[in-house]
Amino acid sequence: MPLSERAVTVQASPIRRLAPFMLQARERGVKIHHLNIGQPDIETPKAYMDAIRGFAEKVLAYGPSDGLPELKKAISGYFGRYDIAITPADVQITLGGSEAIQCAFCIVGDPGDEVIIPEPFYTNYNGFAAMVGLKVVPVTTRAENGFAMPPIEAFEKAITPRTRAILVCSPNNPTGVIFTPEELDELALLAKKHDLFLIGDEVYREFVYEGSRPKSLLELKGVEDRVIVVDSISKRFSACGARVGALISRNQELMACALKFAQARLCPPTIEQLGAIAAYKMSPDYFEPVREEYRRRRDTLYEGLCHHPGVLLKKPMGAFYMIARLPIDDANDFAQWMLTDFQLDGETVMVAPADGFYATPGLGKNEVRLAYVLEVPKLHRCVDILLKGIKAFNKA
C-alpha cells in the first residue's frame, strides 16, 4: 500500500525543518524574532472585521462557486482604479491565492507538462505542481544582479515541447524584485511565439517602494487571452487567515474551465468574502501608510545589512522580502545554529535558508530569505543580532 510518488517526493516546507529548534529555543526562554515568515503584523482593516461580525444570516449557506457577485465586482473595480479594464466575468474567487495557482496549473497543463518559473521562487509552487502533476522548470536569477529577470534567451532555452506556461511573481517573493515593463513585454512576445500561457502572481502589487507602479500582466497587449493573474487579500489587507483570493483572466474559455473545477469544491468561504468586499471598497488611500511603514522597514533591514563585509544584497523594490547572501558557508547550518547555540541578551533571529526557494540543487547555499514584517525598532535589533550571530558562527 505504497503512498503516491508525488506525495512522497513533494518538498516539505523548507522552513518547517527548523520548527523543532525554534520551539526548543522558546522553551529555553529565548525570545525569537521571526524574519522567516511573511505573516504581516499590520492590523486587518476595521471594515473587514466589522463586516464579519455583522453577519446576520440564520444559515451559513453555500455561495456561488465563482464567488459572491459583489466581490467579483469589487475586484474588477479595484483594477479599474489602476486603468486595468477587467469585468466581473474575468474574475473567479478562490480559496486564497493558493487555489488560484493550483487551478491555473490544472488548466494550462496535463500531468507531465512543464511550467517555467524564475528561481528562487515561492516554494509552494512546488506543492501545487506536484498535486496536479506539472513539472517546474527553473530559470535562475542571481544575487549578483539583484535577482533581475534573466535575458529572454534563458527563458527560450528552457522551453521544451511540454512547456505550457511561464509563471512570474512580481513584486517577487522571495527576492523583492519587480520585473520591468520591457522585460514583461519580451515575455509576452515569447509566449506568443511559443504558444504559451503567462501566469502572473501579483499578490504583492501594492507593496512597491521604488519607481512607478509595477506593470501587471493584465496590461500586456496582444496576449490578453494568454494571461492568468493570481490575486489575494492575504497580504494586501493583512487578512492571511481569510483564504480569499482570485483567478483573473480575460480568456472566457479558460474561465469556463476554471468554473468547472470551482464547482467541484463548491464555494469559497462565505463570511470571509463579506469582509473582502468591505476591504476592497475602502479608499485606495488605505495603502499609503501601509506602504510607508513597509518602506521604512525595508530601508532599516537593507541599510543595516548591505554595508557589512561579505553581505551581498541589492536594494529590493517591493513585496516584503529580500534574499541576502551572507558570509557563511551553509545557511541551513547557520539558521539552525542561531536557534540552538546563539543569543544576544536572550534574543535571537529566525531566518529562512534560501536553498529551499531554488529548484536547482546547490543554489542558495549561503543565502537567506528575510521578511520585514516587524516594526522598525525590532528590525534594528534583528540587524544587530544577525551581524553578531554571523561573526560568532564563523568563529564557532
Add this chain to the structure above:
Amino acid sequence: MPLSERAVTVQASPIRRLAPFMLQARERGVKIHHLNIGQPDIETPKAYMDAIRGFAEKVLAYGPSDGLPELKKAISGYFGRYDIAITPADVQITLGGSEAIQCAFCIVGDPGDEVIIPEPFYTNYNGFAAMVGLKVVPVTTRAENGFAMPPIEAFEKAITPRTRAILVCSPNNPTGVIFTPEELDELALLAKKHDLFLIGDEVYREFVYEGSRPKSLLELKGVEDRVIVVDSISKRFSACGARVGALISRNQELMACALKFAQARLCPPTIEQLGAIAAYKMSPDYFEPVREEYRRRRDTLYEGLCHHPGVLLKKPMGAFYMIARLPIDDANDFAQWMLTDFQLDGETVMVAPADGFYATPGLGKNEVRLAYVLEVPKLHRCVDILLKGIKAFNKA
C-alpha cells in the same frame, strides 16, 4: 495555446446546465421548489455564529497548516463519543470535505492510477480526480436493489494493476443508502488482499433514519493504516459556507504527506475554525431534533412518491437524498420541461437528472436525485407538483 485536456474534458456540474432555465422560470414569476441541491435550510448553530462574531484579534493571521489544535482535539473528541479512538494527530483540518477528498486522491495515487467508486456517486469526485489525474472506475449499484452495495466480486473484477483505492460514501450522496458492517468488512478484506487504500466519505454520518449508527471505516479491524476518512461541518452543522472539513487517518506516514500538501496552501480559514470548535463542543443532543426533522422530510417525500405507478424508489436510510426512477423517458428532458413548460398554480419543482451521477454512459436516464432539504408542508406540495408534472410531461 490549447487548454489542458483535463480542463476541457472535466464534467461540468450536471445541475448547472439547467440553471438558465431555472432563472428564466423565476423571471416569469414561477416559484421554484429546489429539490436539486443539498443546501440545508436548518439554522447554523448559535454557538457557531457567536464564536465568529466574537473574533477579537487585531490581525487575521495564518493558522497552522493542519488546522487549529483545539479543532483537531474537538474532532477527535467527537469521534471518541462514538467509541472511535482517534487522536488529534490523526486529524488534518481541510478546506471543506472537498479538499480532504482531493488530498486523499493525491496521496493514494499518481496520474493514471485508478480509484474504484460505487456509482451513482457524488459528481464532484470527478472534478477532484481530473485535477490530480486519477481515473474513476465505477462499480454500479442499482435502483432495483435500493442501491445496495454490489457483491464484493464486482469490486474485485474492477481492480487492475493501477487500482490504488476504493472510495465509499456512506450514508450515501446521492442514493441515501448506508452500507452494512458486513459489506464494509468484506471491503476491508479486499483492500488487504489487493494492497489498496479505503477512502470513506462520511460527512453524512449523523443523518441516519433507520437502524443503528452506520459503521465508520475507522472502526474496521486490520486495515487501520489503509483507511482515510473525509469529514466536514457543512451538513453536520448546516455550515456549508464555512469550508471546514477534515482528513482523518491513523497512518502517520500518510498524514505527514498530507501535511506537506496542506503547507502549500498555507491554512484553512481561521475564523471559521473558531465557529467549528464551538459547534463540535455542543452536546450530541443537538443532532436529535435535526435528525427527527430530516426523518419526517424523508418520510414525506418517500411516502408521497413510492406508491405512484411507475416510480421505483426504495426507502433511503440516511443522508438527505434519494434517487427515484420515474415513469419518464429522459430525466434531463423532464427536469428542463418542468422549468420551461410546467407549473401548478405558479409553482414548479427543480430536480437533478441522475445520469450525471453515473460514470457509465447510459445509466440513470430515467432517474432523478431529490434532496429533502425543505420543510414538510413544502415537500407535500413538491410531491403534488412532481406527480402532476410527470402525468402532463408524458402527455406533452
